[in-house]
Amino acid sequence: MNARTGTEGQAVEVLHLRKSYGDTVAVDDVSFAVAEGEIFGLLGPNGAGKTTTIECALGFRSSDSGSVRVMGLNPAEDAEQLHLIVGAQLQASALPGLLKVGEILGLYRSFYPHPADAAELVRVLGLAGKLKKYYISLSGGQKQRLSIALALIGQPKIAMLDEMTTGLDPQARRDTWDLVEGVRDRGATIVLVTHYMEEAERLCDRVALIDRGRVVAIGTPAGLAQRACGGQRVRFVPSRAFPDCLLTELPEVRAVEQHGQQVVVTGAQDLVNAVILTLARVGITAGDVQVESATLEDAFLQLTGRHLHNGGTVTRP
Amino acid sequence: MSVRSSLLPAGTPRAAFWMVVLNESRIARRMPLGLLVGVVLPTVVLVIIGSEAKNRVHLKVLGGLTTFNAYVPIFLAMVIAALAFYGLPIPLAIYRDQGILRRLSATPVPPAWVLAAQLVLNASFAVAEVILLLVVAMTGFGIAAPRSVGGLVLALSLTIAGVFAIGLWVSAIARQRTAGILAAVCFFPLMFFAGLFLPRAEMPRPLLDVSNLTPLGAAVQAIQSALLSGFPPIAPLLVLPVYAVVFSVLAVRFFRWE
Numbered sequence: 001m002n003a004r005t006g007t008e009g010q011a012v013e014v015l016h017l018r019k020s021y022g023d024t025v026a027v028d029d030v031s032f033a034v035a036e037g038e039i040f041g042l043l044g045p046n047g048a049g050k051t052t053t054i055e056c057a058l059g060f061r062s063s064d065s066g067s068v069r070v071m072g073l074n075p076a077e078d079a080e081q082l083h084l085i086v087g088a089q090l091q092a093s094a095l096p097g098l099l100k101v102g103e104i105l106g107l108y109r110s111f112y113p114h115p116a117d118a119a120e121l122v123r124v125l126g127l128a129g130k131l132k133k134y135y136i137s138l139s140g141g142q143k144q145r146l147s148i149a150l151a152l153i154g155q156p157k158i159a160m161l162d163e164m165t166t167g168l169d170p171q172a173r174r175d176t177w178d179l180v181e182g183v184r185d186r187g188a189t190i191v192l193v194t195h196y197m198e199e200a201e202r203l204c205d206r207v208a209l210i211d212r213g214r215v216v217a218i219g220t221p222a223g224l225a226q227r228a229c230g231g232q233r234v235r236f237v238p239s240r241a242f243p244d245c246l247l248t249e250l251p252e253v254r255a256v257e258q259h260g261q262q263v264v265v266t267g268a269q270d271l272v273n274a275v276i277l278t279l280a281r282v283g284i285t286a287g288d289v290q291v292e293s294a295t296l297e298d299a300f301l302q303l304t305g306r307h308l309h310n311g312g313t314v315t316r317p
Numbered sequence: 318m319s320v321r322s323s324l325l326p327a328g329t330p331r332a333a334f335w336m337v338v339l340n341e342s343r344i345a346r347r348m349p350l351g352l353l354v355g356v357v358l359p360t361v362v363l364v365i366i367g368s369e370a371k372n373r374v375h376l377k378v379l380g381g382l383t384t385f386n387a388y389v390p391i392f393l394a395m396v397i398a399a400l401a402f403y404g405l406p407i408p409l410a411i412y413r414d415q416g417i418l419r420r421l422s423a424t425p426v427p428p429a430w431v432l433a434a435q436l437v438l439n440a441s442f443a444v445a446e447v448i449l450l451l452v453v454a455m456t457g458f459g460i461a462a463p464r465s466v467g468g469l470v471l472a473l474s475l476t477i478a479g480v481f482a483i484g485l486w487v488s489a490i491a492r493q494r495t496a497g498i499l500a501a502v503c504f505f506p507l508m509f510f511a512g513l514f515l516p517r518a519e520m521p522r523p524l525l526d527v528s529n530l531t532p533l534g535a536a537v538q539a540i541q542s543a544l545l546s547g548f549p550p551i552a553p554l555l556v557l558p559v560y561a562v563v564f565s566v567l568a569v570r571f572f573r574w575e
Binding site: 083094113 | 327328329330332333343347415416424426427
């Protein structure tokens with residue numbers, strides 16, 4: 001084993017990583033560190049450079065400049081040692097179509113000195129009834145679940161999962177999130193690439209927002225949302241009209257917009273109490289109240305001026 | 318992708334290699350292109366040729382050999398060529414294009430193990446089929462025992478080395494949609510020089526000279542003399558290793574994992 005040169009307690013360290021393909025800069029300048037036992041997310045739109053970053057961390061590609069250490073190893077030089085302790089789920093990869101699910105699991109299980117209990121993985125991922133099916137006959141979601149099983153079958157110290165829940169139905173997605181949390185609970189570190197905001201908010205301890213090959217911000221999902229957008233957004237229909245200044249003079253309120261009957265107030269985390277109390281004092285009741293907390297999507301929009309989903313509109317109401 | 322430094326990664330269980338071989342053999346059984354072209358077809362055709370009485374008449378144009386006699390070494394070469402050109406590259410091209418080698422690159426198993434497993438598997442098929450053909454020819458059609466068993470083993474081993482090296486090179490450059498074409502482009506011209514369509518005994522001198530320098534021509538030359546006369550001449554035993562070395566180097570140089 002090579003001497004560990006990384007910082008103690010850091011599972012992954014990426015410093016000023018840069019990688020281009022010809023004229024296209026895939027990763028411009030990416031730095032982040034993942035602590036051992038953490039679930040860390042790389043969140044950004046398609047083409048942001050997330051997959052290239054992961055490929056450099058797996059030793060698939062060498063960087064143009066900057067450094068990557070994974071469990072103290074240099075992925076470009078120590079790929080074999082690295083792959084004993086890192087489980088990967090990759091995009092643009094496949095398995096032999098004429099092997100059965102059970103055969104593939106047995107094959108990949110034989111690659112590792114201390115493999116996981118395949119029966120348990122198969123049960124949690126809902127593949128138990130599919131062991132005798134040929135890979136070629138699996139649905140997209142079943143293939144995806146098998147590839148998650150293979151990423152975890154070596155009992156990895158780190159699992160790098162690239163768009164793991166793409167193509168899964170909502171129930172399978174929630175089961176997969178529970179599985180990943182279970183893997184972390186037994187001490188593994190998880191690096192998650194995703195463009196699903198819900199997945200990052202639900203699962204990640206910390207998130208790096210990535211856009212156009214650069215890290216825009218790093219923090220907890222709630223912290224990032226808070227930092228970028230303040231706290232809450234409150235929508236309601238007042239019992240009668242009132243001047244904006246009634247609310248704008250409150251310290252908690254940042255902005256008031258009136259859309260026809262509906263009023264939208266944005267501001268700090270404890271916004272809703274302040275608004276309703278103030279209105280009550282002048283005899284106005286607020287009907288149809290909806291409270292929204294700021295999301296990572298809001299944070300991403302605020303920080304980059306772009307939506308997470310390319311060309312799309314904000315998916316939240 | 319970085320080239321793997323070693324075929325023997327320290328921490329990977331060795332048993333994994335035999336699991337790779339086992340699963341490659343399952344795939345070969347389920348998609349038996351190499352087995353059909355390399356094992357079933359030559360056996361059936363040799364039996365058909367041997368069953369015709371006129372093919373067992375000694376002919377002056379074949380230097381006193383029967384047609385069947387002349388075809389035994391050609392079929393031995395063909396078995397090896399079919400497995401090397403069809404059995405080996407087609408699965409590997411599929412694995413590369415579909416991202417199967419890419420997935421494997423993220424495990425402790427070097428993707429070169431798949432290549433090695435395919436070599437082991439197809440070479441085993443070749444050896445088994447060579448033995449089967451010789452047994453069929455000797456017991457079913459009265460071919461005499463080889464005059465030089467050592468010479469025959471050497472000739473067949475060098476043929477496997479030389480022709481499989483070319484197959485590896487095809488594997489290195491073939492894509493999924495070009496593998497079949499490349500296999501045919503190698504297989505049929507080389508089989509022509511082996512005498513499949515015009516036995517070497519009937520080839521005009523300049524053609525025979527070219528044939529002696531081709532891998533399958535040299536193979537037939539060496540195998541035929543080991544079967545009928547004695548230890549093979551030195552020339553084909555030198556030609557075949559040259560192909561083995563040159564194409565192994567080319568294969569390693571040009572192999573792409575994705």
